[in-house]
Amino acid sequence: MKVYKFGGTSVGNVQRMKNIYNIIRGEEQIMVVLSAMSGTTNALVEIGQLTLTGNKKEAYESLQVMQKQYVETARQLLEDDEAACQHLKELFTGIEPVIARAPEPHTEAAIVAVGEKLSTYLFHRFLEKQHLSSALLDATQIIRLDAQGEPDVQDIRARLEAELPKHGQASVLVIQGFICSDSSGNISNLGRGGSDYSASLFAAALQSEEVQIWTDIDGVQNNDPRHIENTRPVRQLLFDEAAELAYFGAKILHPACVLPAQKSNIPVLLKNTLHPEDAGTLISKDSTGNGFKAVAARDNITAIRIKSSRMLLAYGFLRKVFEVFEKYKTPIDMITTSEVAVSLTIDDTRHLKEILEDLQPYGKVTVDHNKTMVGIVGNLNAEETGLAQQLFSALSDIPIRMISYGASQYNFSILINTEDKIRTLQALNNNLFD
Numbered sequence: 001m002k003v004y005k006f007g008g009t010s011v012g013n014v015q016r017m018k019n020i021y022n023i024i025r026g027e028e029q030i031m032v033v034l035s036a037m038s039g040t041t042n043a044l045v046e047i048g049q050l051t052l053t054g055n056k057k058e059a060y061e062s063l064q065v066m067q068k069q070y071v072e073t074a075r076q077l078l079e080d081d082e083a084a085c086q087h088l089k090e091l092f093t094g095i096e097p098v099i100a101r102a103p104e105p106h107t108e109a110a111i112v113a114v115g116e117k118l119s120t121y122l123f124h125r126f127l128e129k130q131h132l133s134s135a136l137l138d139a140t141q142i143i144r145l146d147a148q149g150e151p152d153v154q155d156i157r158a159r160l161e162a163e164l165p166k167h168g169q170a171s172v173l174v175i176q177g178f179i180c181s182d183s184s185g186n187i188s189n190l191g192r193g194g195s196d197y198s199a200s201l202f203a204a205a206l207q208s209e210e211v212q213i214w215t216d217i218d219g220v221q222n223n224d225p226r227h228i229e230n231t232r233p234v235r236q237l238l239f240d241e242a243a244e245l246a247y248f249g250a251k252i253l254h255p256a257c258v259l260p261a262q263k264s265n266i267p268v269l270l271k272n273t274l275h276p277e278d279a280g281t282l283i284s285k286d287s288t289g290n291g292f293k294a295v296a297a298r299d300n301i302t303a304i305r306i307k308s309s310r311m312l313l314a315y316g317f318l319r320k321v322f323e324v325f326e327k328y329k330t331p332i333d334m335i336t337t338s339e340v341a342v343s344l345t346i347d348d349t350r351h352l353k354e355i356l357e358d359l360q361p362y363g364k365v366t367v368d369h370n371k372t373m374v375g376i377v378g379n380l381n382a383e384e385t386g387l388a389q390q391l392f393s394a395l396s397d398i399p400i401r402m403i404s405y406g407a408s409q410y411n412f413s414i415l416i417n418t419e420d421k422i423r424t425l426q427a428l429n430n431n432l433f434d
């Protein structure tokens, strides 16, 4: 069974939902994973914040506004289906006691979850109206996080196996992306943008032949279209290449999405609902040639350098440094070392002050803010000569703070000043792809 995931813009209005129906109508038996309609999750997060900060009146008011919009959408999509409007209203009234109660750890998640419940209900009902047999599943009953807060593919499989026989006749299984329950059964979610991850988890659990992620861009581009003209689509990527690019925020798919598909060797096809005829990008295990495939940049990077002669020929130094970051649950992204210094980057600076304090005993610590990390991704085989030369001649005019290659053969990272970002992306474009 194939899994199709449609993002917020792909379900963003009545016409878009109808487009999805046209995309899936010929399929035999599929699972359709939906995000909330675009804008909804942001609005619900705000309602959650109003609730948590005690502004309940404003929270109810925003909820009312949203309810009106959804009822209107339902009227357009489902042509005055009173039962459907009633059900939508119930989804909204279901949030009221959550707002009324004193804030609990799950208050925000419970409010936010309504976004995906609304979109999936509308779409499911629409399919029924088109006489396409559809079943609406509840993702909070299918994805249950473990005690560490992680989803477990085996457990998802077991829950789907118990659930699917109840819907044997349905040719489309509609389910929410993003939402799940925690290990105690409370409503939770996989983090913003998490529906890609849900889709990949469902596909792994179902041992699907393919998972399709439908968004509003033509798959992966070889450079950032916001800054560079004439970017071109990358038609095929290895899982490892896609994972590297996703981290750099190439706005294609959630970074966690690649792993479940990769582990189960399920190809991921990225497609555009606005141009369904475009071939998109296929991510799979099959090698698709060598060399540079795409570049992407990530801003707001902070670089930290720890310089200490005690590092010379000493062991255990890096462990002590890493432990500081572990203590503050701050991921390190890029790292370079010399005999007497180590430089590393983070993008979560919430605990920067404490981290810097704790690093003091290990050497002289300096910090650079507002850096940009540029990832150059491809199959950059270490046995091949000339790749570094090509890269460095492209970068001949760019001041570079850090360089990293060799951890994986799929990525070359450099750290630059953010003000040099666009000309760096342009120089790479001219020299690597033209």
Ligand code: ASP
Pocket (backbone or CB within 6 Å): 007, 008, 035, 036, 041, 042, 115, 177, 178, 191, 192, 193, 194, 195, 196
């Ligand atoms: N609706 C959620 C969000 O906006 C999840 C998703 O779209 O993937 O983050």
Ligand code: MG
Pocket (backbone or CB within 6 Å): 007, 008, 035, 193, 194, 196
């Ligand atoms: Mg998304």
